[in-house]
Amino acid sequence: xxxxxxxxxxxxxxxxxxxxxxxxxxxxxxxxxxxxxxxxxxxxxxxxxxxxxxxxxxxxxxxxxxxxxxxxxxxxxxxxxxxxxxxxxxxxxxxxxxxxxxxxxxxxxxxxxxxxxxxxxxxxxxxxxxxxxxxxxxxxxxxxxxxxxxxxxxxxxxxxxxxxxxxxxxxxxxxxxxxxxxxxxxxxxxxxxxxxxxxxxxxxxxxxxxxxxxxxxxxxxxxxxxxxxxxxxxxxxxxxxxxxxxxx
Amino acid sequence: xxxxxxxxxxxxxxxxxxxxxxxxxxxxxxxxxxxxxxxxxxxxxxxxxxxxxxxxxxxxxxxxxxxxxxxxxxxxxxxxxxxxxxxxxxxxxxxxxxxxxxxxxxxxxxxxxxxxxxxxxxxxxxxxxxxxxxxxxxxxxxxxxxxxxxxxxxxxxxxxxxxxxxxxxxxxxxxxxxxxxxxxxxxxxxxxxxxxxxxxxxxxxxxxxxxxxxxxxxxxxxxxxxxxxxxxxxxxxxxxxxxxxxxxxxxxxxxxxxxxxxxxxxxxxxxxxxx
Numbered sequence: 032x033x034x035x036x037x038x039x040x041x042x043x044x045x046x047x048x049x050x051x052x053x054x055x056x057x058x059x060x061x062x063x064x065x066x067x068x069x070x071x072x073x074x075x076x077x078x079x080x081x082x083x084x085x086x087x088x089x090x091x092x093x094x095x096x097x098x099x100x101x102x103x104x105x106x107x108x109x110x111x112x113x114x115x116x117x118x119x120x121x122x123x124x125x126x127x128x129x130x131x132x133x134x135x136x137x138x139x140x141x142x143x144x145x146x147x148x149x150x151x152x153x154x155x156x157x158x159x160x161x162x163x164x165x166x167x168x169x170x171x172x173x174x175x176x177x178x179x180x181x182x183x184x185x186x187x188x189x190x191x192x193x194x195x196x197x198x199x200x201x202x203x204x205x206x207x208x209x210x211x212x213x214x215x216x217x218x219x220x221x222x223x224x225x226x227x228x229x230x231x232x233x234x235x236x237x238x239x240x241x242x243x244x245x246x247x248x249x250x251x252x253x254x255x256x257x258x259x260x261x262x263x264x265x266x267x268x269x270x271x272x273x274x275x276x277x278x279x
Numbered sequence: 280x281x282x283x284x285x286x287x288x289x290x291x292x293x294x295x296x297x298x299x300x301x302x303x304x305x306x307x308x309x310x311x312x313x314x315x316x317x318x319x320x321x322x323x324x325x326x327x328x329x330x331x332x333x334x335x336x337x338x339x340x341x342x343x344x345x346x347x348x349x350x351x352x353x354x355x356x357x358x359x360x361x362x363x364x365x366x367x368x369x370x371x372x373x374x375x376x377x378x379x380x381x382x383x384x385x386x387x388x389x390x391x392x393x394x395x396x397x398x399x400x401x402x403x404x405x406x407x408x409x410x411x412x413x414x415x416x417x418x419x420x421x422x423x424x425x426x427x428x429x430x431x432x433x434x435x436x437x438x439x440x441x442x443x444x445x446x447x448x449x450x451x452x453x454x455x456x457x458x459x460x461x462x463x464x465x466x467x468x469x470x471x472x473x474x475x476x477x478x479x480x481x482x483x484x485x486x487x488x489x490x491x492x493x494x495x496x497x498x499x500x501x502x503x504x505x506x507x508x509x510x511x512x513x514x515x516x517x518x519x520x521x522x523x524x525x526x527x528x529x530x531x532x533x534x535x536x537x538x539x540x541x542x543x544x545x546x547x548x549x550x551x552x553x554x
Binding site: 060109191256 | 389392414494508513514538544546
């Protein structure tokens with residue numbers, strides 16, 4: 032599998048307000064080490080100002096230098112932005128601090144479309160931008176071949192903490208380690224892995240969310256529970272959506 | 280050489296038998312003696328059919344799994360009483376020889392699911408949420424000091440057998456505990472965390488962190504964990520610093536090592552499609 036990471040620690044030095052998020056850099060490193068160990072192929076692994084807002088907007092996400100839709104899997108670690116508390120019509124945002132490809136804030140529901148190029152799995156470790164109350168506005172439209180996406184739903188007092196634990200563990204549990212580590216350590220589907228690790232280092236009330244699309248109800252539910260990054264399943268026609276969540 | 284091989288075979292057989300016994304004690308898995316055994320890096324395990332049981336060689340860390348466990352799988356997932364889940368997890372911890380006085384809390388997290396159909400007019404028809412599974416999770420503290428990275432979790436199949444059990448409860452050395460107590464005293468005495476642009480300290484607490492369950496290393500550190508709230512309430516993922524007594528960040532805890540292949544910037548756009 033071909034995969035990419037985009038991790039943003041530096042918000043303050045590049046004039047984007049703040050705070051900075053120091054754990055995002057080791058989070059991406061550890062994720063890559065697990066995926067490399069499992070034999071997957073890295074496409075891009077940009078950090079800080081080299082992660083651009085355009086990487087997450089439809090069109091710009093095809094940029095061969097680092098768009099999020101040019102590999103089969105993409106991990107983003109950085110800030111997200113949401114209303115507090117969110118309502119059904121509020122947008123969700125990915126927030127970067129790029130030296131190109133601005134604006135730095137990406138409105139997921141209106142600007143992002145994934146899977147119309149390569150992306151099958153999207154791991155967003157940016158806290159809120161998968162608010163349960165607004166999934167139909169912000170996440171249903173983005174599935175254009177995307178199989179499974181993971182993220183968080185919460186508020187400013189039920190937030191994800193800056194931590195390398197979730198990305199590290201998602202790498203370890205989803206990459207498909209060489210035999211016999213493949214069964215000595217848990218090898219999990221994307222949904223199972225995120226339910227297990229997405230509630231680590233989060234505040235009480237924050238939810239880990241995993242969402243899948245499918246051609247019909249059974250397909251969407253099956254992918255929500257049983258699709259591994261290594262399954263090799265074809266792109267789904269997004270007629271149905273199925274999601275699961277666990278709240279800390 | 281032949282004598283060495285025989286000794287290795289005897290050791291492996293003994294370890295396999297020990298794991299089969301431990302699987303029965305901790306997870307009630309009845310695996311036959313002589314079932315498949317494997318070891319690699321810092322972990323060894325046994326498996327038979329759908330059931331596997333493995334244990335790290337450098338830590339009190341075990342994984343027990345039924346591959347058919349889960350809401351959309353044959354063995355299903357238990358969604359019944361909290362009391363049963365908590366009791367079963369407590370029993371597993373006791374059987375694994377976890378000191379129960381270190382269990383600071385056991386909570387049950389519900390996993391819910393929902394589905395929606397895109398209708399012909401471009402709208403969506405939403406189904407009602409369903410309870411998919413319940414998972415008991417234990418947290419750890421030693422003498423009131425939280426060990427944030429330690430935990431245990433248990434999900435049962437619909438037949439109430441162990442579906443997914445994970446215990447990660449490594450021994451904490453006296454030196455690490457002594458340092459954590461010193462840090463707790465510093466915090467109680469008014470120790471001030473460093474200022475961070477765009478955020479204000481929201482909480483600070485002394486405790487212990489260590490490498491996670493799935494890892495090839497076991498690093499452990501006492502630290503003060505400082506959680507900062509962003510001044511912009513719409514900005515999420517809170518800054519957290521793990522600091523030593525000097526106010527310096529502790530080293531990154533290792534899980535896996537190797538060459539990190541990645542580009543060095545500055546990045547150049549490959550096409551004109553970027554904004």
